[in-house]
Amino acid sequence: MTTMAQVICGLARRWCFGALGSPLQVPCLQALPLHLGRTATRASQRDLENAVHQVKLWKKDPGNEVKLKLYALYKQATEGPCNLPKPDMMDLVNKAKWDAWSALGSLPKETARENYVDLVSSLSAASEPPSPAKPAADGEQAGGDLVVTSENHITTITFNRPAKKNAITTKMYQDIMLALQAASKDDSVLTVLTGNGEYYCSGNDLTNFTDIPPGGPEEKARTNAILLREFVDCFIDFPKPLVAVVNGPAVGISVTLLGLFDLVYASDRATFHTPFGPLGLSPEGCSSYTFPKMMGPSKAAEMLIFGRKLTAQEACAQGLVTEVFPDSTFQKEVWTRLRAYTKLPPNAVRTSREVMRSKGRERLHAVNAEECGALQQRWLSEECTSAVVRFLSRRGKL
Ligand SMILES: CCCCCC/C=C/C(=O)SCCNC(=O)CCNC(=O)[C@H](O)C(C)(C)COP(=O)(O)OP(=O)(O)OC[C@H]1O[C@@H](n2cnc3c(N)ncnc32)[C@H](O)[C@@H]1OP(=O)(O)O
Numbered sequence: 263m264t265t266m267a268q269v270i271c272g273l274a275r276r277w278c279f280g281a282l283g284s285p286l287q288v289p290c291l292q293a294l295p296l297h298l299g300r301t302a303t304r305a306s307q308r309d310l311e312n313a314v315h316q317v318k319l320w321k322k323d324p325g326n327e328v329k330l331k332l333y334a335l336y337k338q339a340t341e342g343p344c345n346l347p348k349p350d351m352m353d354l355v356n357k358a359k360w361d362a363w364s365a366l367g368s369l370p371k372e373t374a375r376e377n378y379v380d381l382v383s384s385l386s387a388a389s390e391p392p393s394p395a396k397p398a399a400d401g402e403q404a405g406g407d408l409v410v411t412s413e414n415h416i417t418t419i420t421f422n423r424p425a426k427k428n429a430i431t432t433k434m435y436q437d438i439m440l441a442l443q444a445a446s447k448d449d450s451v452l453t454v455l456t457g458n459g460e461y462y463c464s465g466n467d468l469t470n471f472t473d474i475p476p477g478g479p480e481e482k483a484r485t486n487a488i489l490l491r492e493f494v495d496c497f498i499d500f501p502k503p504l505v506a507v508v509n510g511p512a513v514g515i516s517v518t519l520l521g522l523f524d525l526v527y528a529s530d531r532a533t534f535h536t537p538f539g540p541l542g543l544s545p546e547g548c549s550s551y552t553f554p555k556m557m558g559p560s561k562a563a564e565m566l567i568f569g570r571k572l573t574a575q576e577a578c579a580q581g582l583v584t585e586v587f588p589d590s591t592f593q594k595e596v597w598t599r600l601r602a603y604t605k606l607p608p609n610a611v612r613t614s615r616e617v618m619r620s621k622g623r624e625r626l627h628a629v630n631a632e633e634c635g636a637l638q639q640r641w642l643s644e645e646c647t648s649a650v651v652r653f654l655s656r657r658g659k660l
Pocket residue numbers: 425426427429430432435464465466467468469470486487489490513514515516537541543546653657
């Protein structure tokens with residue numbers, strides 16, 4: 263008998279071995295060029311062929327969702343609307359392909375071609391190899407779990423642990439602080455935080471709680487509280503506009519910090535989740551102050567106390583997100599907009615931002631201190647330790 267696990271493994275294998283044909287071979291996002299060289303006119307047949315060629319060069323898997331989109335657009339662009347009979351329900355791969363293609367309805371071939379080219383181009387732009395990574399303060403290149411790049415007057419800090427959903431390790435907190443310090447002094451106009459892969463960030467790495475120092479859990483809680491306070495202070499004091507490019511789901515501290523950002527652009531795939539209740543924790547990142555101010559006390563309570571997860575659209579309606587973009591064009595639209603913002607007079611941008619921020623800064627520092635004090639207690643509580651143990655043991659980490 264075939265189990266569901268076998269079905270899923272089979273599906274994954276068939277994707278990897280090109281079940282969808284050449285336009286969908288597994289891509290290597292790092293190896294992609296910055297642009298496909300297309301001008302801002304409608305995509306030609308040649309543009310489509312170039313885009314297909316680019317996809318063939320990819321070595322890293324962009325995920326089934328993207329592959330299905332590419333498949334459907336390619337079929338629509340070359341054959342027009344799907345008129346094949348619907349595959350059997352158990353024929354999972356062909357059924358998924360058929361669904362994706364049929365969903366395009368009567369979309370004109372030219373539009374499908376253009377969308378295909380744009381999608382490949384936006385994936386390429388999203389993964390373009392950053393120009394020289396900035397040295398981390400310890401002298402290493404800041405590759406690894408955190409990638410810092412500076413280009414076109416935008417400094418970008420990328421969470422780069424996709425296999426762990428970009429969970430933030432202790433070293434990453436430290437490296438982010440160093441990157442922010444450097445960005446505050448460089449020639450960039452904007453500083454962007456984003457994530458590599460499916461997630462924006464899954465919040466604090468829960469294994470951060472497992473290496474207990476000789477001073478015991480109390481010392482761990484105290485040092486964590488100091489680190490967290492310094493970390494959040496860096497965001498409060500950061501002198502330039504901060505932009506979050508939320509490419510996928512966001513959890514915990516990666517969500518709470520958004521209240522300290524100037525712009526939050528989200529893919530429609532993103533979700534916003536602060537599961538502090540289930541984790542026996544309390545809010546951080548000044549969210550106990552910024553969220554009620556932004557969305558009103560009851561919506562903030564639903565998120566911060568009861569752990570309600572918001573969709574990107576809901577988060578936008580609550581003011582946490584500035585604008586939501588379709589995932590297929592997210593990178594292209596956001597980066598185009600950000601590049602345009604860098605052309606504004608930098609001193610005016612900086613002055614406006616300072617005028618908007620200066621009044622609340624003292625208050626934010628006080629809130630941060632209070633939140634860190636509360637968390638120091640929470641981390642020592644039975645509620646919190648059992649929640650962390652539950653998470654880690656479910657994943658065989660204990
Ligand atoms: C200095 C201290 C400062 C503390 C600041 C206070 C901060 C508070 C917070 O941020 S609270 C929020 C903490 N985050 C979470 O509770 C999320 C935990 N993760 C999950 O619930 C899930 O992993 C998921 C919903 C994000 C994704 O689920 P799923 O799609 O099923 O993937 P996996 O669970 O299999 O995850 C893949 C891989 O990643 C590891 N991982 C994901 N998130 C974390 C994390 N936050 N900490 C540690 N590890 C994480 C997961 O264990 C898997 O690893 P594996 O492949 O098993 O090795």
